[in-house]
Amino acid sequence: MSELLNRLAYLQTRRDRTPNLDLARDLAAREDKAGIREIAQNMWSENKNIHSDCVHVMYEIGIIEPKFIEPYGEDFIKLLKSKYKDMVSGAMTALAEIAKVNPELIFKHLDAIKKAGEAEEDTAIDTSISALAHTAAANEGYNKAILPYLLEHLSTCRPKDVPHHAERTLPAINEINKDEFINILKKRQKNLDSAAFTRLGRIIRLAEKL
Secondary structure (H helix, E strand, C coil), X not given: CCCCHHHCCHHHCCCCCHHHHHHHHHHXXXXXXXXXXXXXXXXXXXXXXXHHHHHHHHHHHHHHXXXXXXXXXXXXXXXXXXXXXXXXXXXXXXXXXXXXXXXXXXXXXXXXXXHHHHHCCXXXXXXXXXXXXXXXXXXXXXXXXXXXXXXXXXXXXXXXXHHHHHHHHHXXXXXXXXXXXXXXXXXXXXXXXXXXXXXXXXXXXXXXXX
16 A cells, blocks of 8 residues: 555544545645545545545545646546445535536536435535536526526525525626525525524625625
């Protein structure tokens, strides 16, 4: 096993993920493209624990600097079909970051993003909304294609999900489309508890200023 892989949490027999975070920060700080490539290649390791740790390291690198993981966008798209939910969630987290620098990739795979977000647990749903919202923010054409889907989701999702899903949708909102967004949120606000009501009110005020 390489010196780099030996820094993974699993190979250090750690139950916490601090080693992965440390490795991600180190690779990003040094802009170590060769090291990032090695981690990316091992996202396909036959050892599920190494596979999982490498996906984690990659999306943590992406949170720091999306351009470092952008070359591996197609790998994350493929991982959306994984039978392991944590892999799907990790891949979607990476794609949400990649959307900021390569929205074309997300738009190319809209159906896969939507399908994975709808099929998986909360984390994948949340990050799929972020991926779609950042893509919609890229240009008018993408916005027209994606925003109706996001607004429909906000109209029908569970009440408790409305505030944080609205927050994740904000990048797609602009002066042209904000009124429809605000109207949907005001309708949903009626069925929320006090904390969620207040949080959604803050998001509405942010949208009104656009």
